[in-house]
Amino acid sequence: xxxxxxxxxxxxxxxxxxxxxxxxxxxxxxxxxxxxxxxxxxxxxxxxxxxxxxxxxxxxxxxxxxxxxxxxxxxxxxxxxxxxxxxxxxxxxxxxxxxxxxxxxxxxxxxxxxxxxxxxxxxxxxxxxxxxxxxxxxxxxxxxxxxxxxxxxxxxxxxxxxxxxxxxxxxxxxxxxxx
Numbered sequence: 001x002x003x004x005x006x007x008x009x010x011x012x013x014x015x016x017x018x019x020x021x022x023x024x025x026x027x028x029x030x031x032x033x034x035x036x037x038x039x040x041x042x043x044x045x046x047x048x049x050x051x052x053x054x055x056x057x058x059x060x061x062x063x064x065x066x067x068x069x070x071x072x073x074x075x076x077x078x079x080x081x082x083x084x085x086x087x088x089x090x091x092x093x094x095x096x097x098x099x100x101x102x103x104x105x106x107x108x109x110x111x112x113x114x115x116x117x118x119x120x121x122x123x124x125x126x127x128x129x130x131x132x133x134x135x136x137x138x139x140x141x142x143x144x145x146x147x148x149x150x151x152x153x154x155x156x157x158x159x160x161x162x163x164x165x166x167x168x169x170x171x172x173x174x175x176x177x178x179x
Contacts, residue, residue: 013111015118017062018069018081023055025078026071030054033101039140040101041162041172061085066096066128072115079106082115084123084132095131096123100143108142116150123179131178137162138171151177 018026027049034044061067066086072079079102086096098119102112123129136143138157156174163169 012074013079013114014073015070015115016073018058018071019062020055020058022071022078023058024051026058026069026081027051027054029078029081029101029103032103036104037165039137039143040099041135064088066093066126068119068122070115070119070122072102072111074106079103080111080115082119084119086129094129095133096129098132098134112143112146113149116146120150120179126179129179131176133174133176136173136175138173144173144175147175153177 030047031044031049034040034042034047034049037043058069061069061083064086066084068084070082070084072081081101083099084096085099087093098116100112100115100119102115120132123132132152133155134147134152136147138144152175154173155176157171158174159171160169161172
């Protein structure tokens with residue numbers, strides 16, 4: 001479980017709750033990951049990646065007891081971000097959707113695992129939450145292995161649900177776990 005300060009320092013990776021000053025580096029990381037056009041549904045031109053919009057989103061999520069955004073930093077460089085976006089409707093407010101992004105040069109170095117563990121520890125301490133859900137590309141074996149190792153199970157397989165620019169159809173998986 002994270003210390004009371006909400007800061008976890010592990011092997012030079014600082015994980016903490018995101019705040020307004022993180023908006024610009026979060027926007028840059030998100031734009032870089034989305035530009036890969038491989039692991040997420042959105043392309044960079046389909047979402048508002050302005051620091052202003054992200055600062056508003058961070059502030060809004062910080063006010064909700066079932067939501068949080070964590071950033072991972074190596075030195076002063078933001079290398080990962082993890083969103084836990086709680087649902088707003090009463091009947092599903094016990095659930096948050098998880099989204100994890102790690103910069104390309106930090107993948108395979110344990111950053112995603114540490115970010116996920118930190119986010120799960122936070123979620124387990126929130127009485128409002130009892131379920132986390134996510135969507136992952138079915139060919140993202142590394143991410144699927146990570147999620148399964150942390151208790152996520154497949155709840156659905158959407159065949160051909162993602163249409164790539166070249167006409168290729170890809171599948172994605174719906175996964176969830178209790179907290």
